[in-house]
Amino acid sequence: MKLLLAVVLGIGTLWGAEVVEVGDRFKNSRSCKACHLHIVKGWEGSWHAKSHYQNDEYFQATVDYLSRKTRRSSNGIQVECATCHNPRISVTEAGMDYEIAAVMELDKGSKVNQALQSDVISEGINCVVCHNIDKIHDELDETKRGIHRVEWTPSGVMSGPYEDAKSPYHKVVHRDFMDQNPNQLCLVCHANDRSFEGLVFTDMQSELQDGSQKCVDCHMGEKERGVAATLKIDHGKAKEREIRSHGFKGAHSTEMWRDALNLDVKKAGQEIAVTISNPQPHNIPSGFGARELVLVVEYKQGMKTLKSDTLSLTQSYESKRKKPTIPHLAEKMGKDMSIPANGKRVIKLPAVGGTTSVEVSLFYRLVNDEVRSILELKDPIWSEKKFIASTILKL
Ligand code: HEC
Ligand code: HEC
Ligand code: HEC
Ligand code: HEC
Ligand code: HEC
Known part of the structure; x- marks a missing residue:
């Protein structure tokens, strides 16, 4: 009986998110510049x-x-x-009491307002987000992400990839998710992104086809020789190490898109077959909802364009009231038009009489027309077409 009770209690005390205050000496990337300037600069350019x-x-x-x-x-x-976008926030939920206080304008000075105004979170996903993760609780269910999936180190203890690092400014601990198994770190947040209605609109964890491929190999670049810290700790010199870049280049970087997908065009009877293949281990588009691939097909006779088609490969979202909406309010989503991980999609188009060549180009956009107009986004980066690939079929 006692044993049974202990088992029941054991299940009852599952681990839950705990806030650990970040000390003033560590909360901003500014404090790391004296010895890790190159890393801080790389990270500053990242999303x-x-x-x-x-x-x-x-x-x-x-x-x-x-x-x-x-x-x-x-x-x-x-x-x-903030669960994923600002995980060092000092409150983990706001609750109904706060909503009532906010309506009555009694929220000034509340814990929630103080937490959101604090400069601990103003840098977003900064050094002390990733490098203060002590444990990742993958035994928790799929929906627990960000803050709710990690345990923090005490302030001033940096988890890192090396077994033998020493620093005069902070303590260090080695963690496997910084070195052997870094996908575990990335998937704390890059998985199970869901709407208020509980619809999972992105899940990079289930998309990932080849788990042996590491997110960091492509989004932080291959390991290279360099220094982790510029402080002269190795016989009057900075210590040489294997390091990676902290640019986390991704969907916002034009240069990352070139040849990210492959294009092939063939004549198939009365049709033109365009094959888009994806050599990456996750779907494209992926990551966030309402991303878009734009396929432009030009039917030419010599130099003259006879006809031009533009196809949008994107996701549409429908609200409870069956209206077009944004990913976070979706109850349902339309047909998935993304190119599957390590897979392909074939698009067939009718041939146009008199055509001597077909020119096909593929682009990427961060936000599709529908969501861009619902949210009235102004900055041109959201609609800019990033070039991926093009090819010509001579007939
Ligand atoms: C999104 C998570 C993330 C953020 C944010 C981040 N790092 Fe890292 N950092 C990593 C990972 C992963 C590695 C291990 C790379 C490897 O060697 O495979 C690493 C490695 C390092 C190293 C060892 C040297 C190297 O480059 O591999 C140092 C030092 C470091 N980070 C400092 C910082 C500082 C300073 C910041 C803030 C400007 C920062 N990191 C922000 C994930 C992060
Ligand atoms: C006074 C210099 C100094 C400052 C300031 C400093 N560090 Fe370090 N840090 C070091 C040294 C030295 C190492 C060890 C480098 C080595 O062994 O190659 C190190 C190593 C690290 C590592 C790798 C640890 C491991 O075990 O792999 C991380 C992560 C790190 N620092 C993060 C930070 C962050 C974040 C800040 C700012 C809050 C910061 N450091 C500020 C000197 C400094
Ligand atoms: C604490 C949560 C969290 C962790 C851990 C995390 N990310 Fe992110 N990541 C985000 C969020 C949130 C964004 C979007 C930020 C924005 O666009 O405002 C993002 C954006 C990105 C982007 C897109 C950049 C772009 O230009 O579009 C890439 C690539 C990326 N992360 C890679 C990684 C990798 C690799 C790791 C593991 C080393 C990692 N992330 C760990 C939350 C996280
Ligand atoms: C073999 C290389 C490779 C690996 C491994 C990889 N990616 Fe990517 N990823 C790419 C390329 C190429 C793109 C398209 C260009 C871009 O956005 O950087 C991309 C796109 C992305 C995007 C933007 C997606 C979109 O369609 O808008 C995110 C977010 C991302 N990757 C995160 C991750 C995460 C997290 C992991 C690990 C689970 C990972 N990637 C593993 C190569 C890779
Ligand atoms: C489960 C973790 C998680 C939670 C919770 C989360 N996000 Fe994100 N969000 C991400 C990741 C990871 C990315 C980066 C994906 C990419 O770049 O493709 C992202 C990217 C975004 C983007 C695209 C930004 C850009 O620059 O392109 C928007 C918008 C966004 N999130 C809004 C929100 C809003 C609003 C909430 C709260 C209602 C929220 N997110 C909650 C993980 C999360």
Whole structure:
């Protein structure tokens, strides 16, 4: 009986998110510059550095739209998004009490407002997000992400890839998810992104076809010789190490898109067959909803264009009221048009009489027309077409 009770209690005390305060000496990347300037510079150019409400127009517009549509406070929603976008926040949920206080304008000075205004989170996903993760609780269910999946080290203890590092500024601990198994770290947040209705609109964890391929190999680059710290700790010199770049280059980087997918065009009877194949281990588009591939097909006779078609390969989202909406309010989504991981999609188009060549080009856009117009996004980066590949079929 006692044993049974212990088992029941054991299950009852499953691990839950705990906040660990970040000391002033560690909270901003500025404090790391004296010895890790090259790393801080790399990270500053990444979109991890822009994941905060103030720094990403798309994120901000999404939060504001959600707040209007659900009649909840923007702050309450920001706390929910902070799970992955600002995981060092000092509150893990806002709750109904806060919503009531916010409506009555009694929220000034509340814990939630203080947490959102704190400069601990203003840098978004900074050094002390990844390097203060102590444990990743993969035994928890799929929906627990970000804050709810990790345990933090005490302030000032940096988890890193090396077994033998020493630093005069902070303590260090080696962790396998910084070295042997880094996908575990990335999938703390890059998985199970879901709408308020519980619809999972992206899950890179289940997409990942070849688990032996590491996210860091492509998004932080191959390991190279360099220094982890510029401090002269090795006989009057900085210590040489195997390092990676902290640029986390991805969907926002034009140069990453060139040849990310392969294009092939063939004549198949009365049709033109365009094959888009994806050599990457995850779907494309992936990552966030409403991303888009744009296929432009030009039918030519000599130099003259007879006809031009533009096809959009994207995802559409439908709200509870069956209206077009943004990913976070979707109850249902349309047919998945992405190119599967290590797979392909064939698109057949009718041939046009008199054509002597068919020119096909493929582009990528961060936000499709529908969601861009719902959110009224202004910055041209959201609609800009990034070139992926092109090819010509001579007939
Ligand atoms: C999104 C997670 C993430 C963020 C944010 C991040 N790092 Fe890292 N960092 C890593 C990973 C993963 C490695 C291990 C790379 C490897 O060697 O495979 C690493 C490695 C390092 C190393 C060892 C040397 C190297 O480059 O491999 C240092 C030092 C370091 N990071 C410092 C920083 C500092 C300073 C910041 C803030 C400007 C920062 N990191 C932000 C994930 C992160
Ligand atoms: C006074 C210099 C100094 C400052 C400031 C400093 N570090 Fe370090 N850090 C080091 C040295 C030295 C090492 C060890 C380098 C080596 O062994 O190659 C190191 C190693 C690391 C590692 C790798 C640990 C491992 O075990 O793999 C991480 C991660 C790291 N620092 C993060 C940070 C962060 C984040 C900050 C800012 C909050 C910071 N450091 C500030 C000197 C510094
Ligand atoms: C704490 C949560 C978290 C962790 C851990 C994390 N990411 Fe991210 N990542 C994000 C968020 C949130 C964004 C989007 C930020 C934005 O666009 O405002 C993002 C964006 C990215 C992007 C897109 C950049 C672009 O230009 O579009 C890449 C690539 C990326 N992360 C790779 C990684 C890799 C590789 C790792 C593991 C080493 C990792 N991330 C770990 C939350 C995380
Ligand atoms: C073999 C290389 C490779 C590996 C491994 C890889 N990626 Fe990618 N990823 C790419 C390429 C190429 C693109 C398309 C260009 C871009 O966005 O960088 C991409 C795109 C992305 C995007 C933007 C997706 C979109 O369609 O908008 C995110 C986010 C991302 N990767 C995260 C990850 C994460 C997280 C992992 C590990 C689970 C990972 N990647 C593993 C190569 C890779
Ligand atoms: C499970 C972790 C997680 C949660 C919770 C989360 N996000 Fe994200 N979000 C991500 C990751 C990872 C990315 C980067 C994917 C990519 O770049 O393709 C991202 C990217 C985005 C983007 C695209 C940004 C860009 O620059 O292209 C928007 C917008 C966004 N999230 C809005 C939100 C909002 C609003 C909330 C809260 C209601 C939220 N997210 C909650 C993980 C999360």
